[in-house]
Amino acid sequence: MAKMKTNHKHYSAGAVIWIVIKYFSLVFFSFVALLPIVSCVITAFKTDAEYQSTNVMTLPESWLNFQNFIDAFNRANMGRAYLNSAIILVFVLLGSVLVGTQLAYVLNRFKFPGNGLIRSLFLFATLLPGIAMQVSVYQIMSNLGFINHLYGYIIMSMGTDVISIYIFIQFMENISVSLDESAFIDGASYFTIYWKIILPLLKPAIVTSMVLKGVGVYNEYYCASLYLQDKRTLGVVATSLYTFTGPLGSKYNLICAGVLMSLLPALIIFLLCQKQIYSGITSGAVKG
Numbered sequence: 001m002a003k004m005k006t007n008h009k010h011y012s013a014g015a016v017i018w019i020v021i022k023y024f025s026l027v028f029f030s031f032v033a034l035l036p037i038v039s040c041v042i043t044a045f046k047t048d049a050e051y052q053s054t055n056v057m058t059l060p061e062s063w064l065n066f067q068n069f070i071d072a073f074n075r076a077n078m079g080r081a082y083l084n085s086a087i088i089l090v091f092v093l094l095g096s097v098l099v100g101t102q103l104a105y106v107l108n109r110f111k112f113p114g115n116g117l118i119r120s121l122f123l124f125a126t127l128l129p130g131i132a133m134q135v136s137v138y139q140i141m142s143n144l145g146f147i148n149h150l151y152g153y154i155i156m157s158m159g160t161d162v163i164s165i166y167i168f169i170q171f172m173e174n175i176s177v178s179l180d181e182s183a184f185i186d187g188a189s190y191f192t193i194y195w196k197i198i199l200p201l202l203k204p205a206i207v208t209s210m211v212l213k214g215v216g217v218y219n220e221y222y223c224a225s226l227y228l229q230d231k232r233t234l235g236v237v238a239t240s241l242y243t244f245t246g247p248l249g250s251k252y253n254l255i256c257a258g259v260l261m262s263l264l265p266a267l268i269i270f271l272l273c274q275k276q277i278y279s280g281i282t283s284g285a286v287k288g
Contacts, residue, residue: 038057039056039057040256040259040260041256041260042056042057042058042059042060043056043252043253043256044068044069044253044256044257044259044260045060045062045063045065045068046060046065046068046253047060047061047065047067047068047253048251048253051252051253068253068254068256068257069257069260069261071254071257072244072254072255072257072258072261073258073261075243075244075254076235076240076241076243076244076258077232077235077240077243078237078240078258078261080232080233080235081235081236081237081239081240082237082265084150084228084234084235084236085218085236085237085238087150087154088150088153088154088157088217088236089214089217089218091154091158092154092157092158092213092217093210093213093214093217095154095158096157096158096159096161096164096209096213097164097206097209097210099158100161100164100165100168100209101168101194101198101199101202101206102194103165103168104165104168104169104172105168105172105194105198107119107165107169108168108169108172108173109172109177109180122162122165122166123162125162126162126163131222134223134226137156138226138227141156141227146227147227147229148227148228148229148230148234150228150234152227153223153224153227153228156223156227157217157220157223161209161213163209163212164209164212164213167205167208167209168202168205168206168209170205171202171204171205172198172202172205175198175201175202179193179197180193180197180198183196183197215266218237218238218266219238220236220238221238221239221242224236224238224239225239225242231243237262237265238262240258240262241255241258241259241262243258244258
């Protein structure tokens with residue numbers, strides 16, 4: 001009976017050490033990333049007495065203590081915050097996609113004096129820190145009467161996103177100009193070409209842009225706190241969590257409960273749309 005030959009791969013001492021370092025680094029950084037989330041979940045189920053008498057990683061006496069979630073939802077007016085955040089996200093994402101794709105269409109398909117200058121100015125804008133421009137932005141918002149109004153914050157947030165524009169331009173480079181020319185010969189206008197040809201083909205880039213823009217808008221605290229000053233009626237998810245902070249101390253068990261509730265909508269959307277998100281990001285990367 002013939003013996004089967006088995007090939008055993010031999011590793012040198014250096015290769016073994018490098019493999020150990022790689023796996024140790026992977027486990028260590030995964031632990032570092034998950035530790036805050038685990039501690040937040042544990043703290044969210046603790047009573048005030050438990051939180052004050054135990055350390056962060058001590059498990060709560062009961063995992064059925066949902067009073068913190070009820071108190072956080074009611075006291076922080078989370079229902080109104082969810083509604084405001086949803087309204088802002090819908091209009092900002094739609095507006096930024098329409099503005100960004102149309103601007104990218106003009107810059108990519110039309111050659112005119114100043115085209116390169118405009119692209120360079122957009123690149124220069126990415127180098128400017130946003131906080132340094134808030135004084136002038138606040139003055140403009142104040143003069144237009146946009147402060148403390150949801151529509152004003154939406155208009156400001158849907159302003160041109162430079163990163164998204166470059167994503168659209170880069171993706172549009174791979175769409176053949178012959179499609180535009182054929183449609184134009186058949187009598188299509190420039191807007192028809194954009195709406196019926198370019199925009200549908202930009203779907204992967206749009207998904208990528210919406211993910212990046214949506215995460216930024218949903219988590220935005222500084223601008224939301226600055227321009228939506230009426231926290232009871234104009235509060236968003238990011239600002240509602242600061243209801244439990246103050247000079248006399250912070251209610252971290254309620255804050256952690258609020259954090260988990262703020263993560264819930266994003267988690268649900270991700271689970272429902274993960275196929276589209278992954279396919280859009282992957283297609284955008286391949287096309288780019």
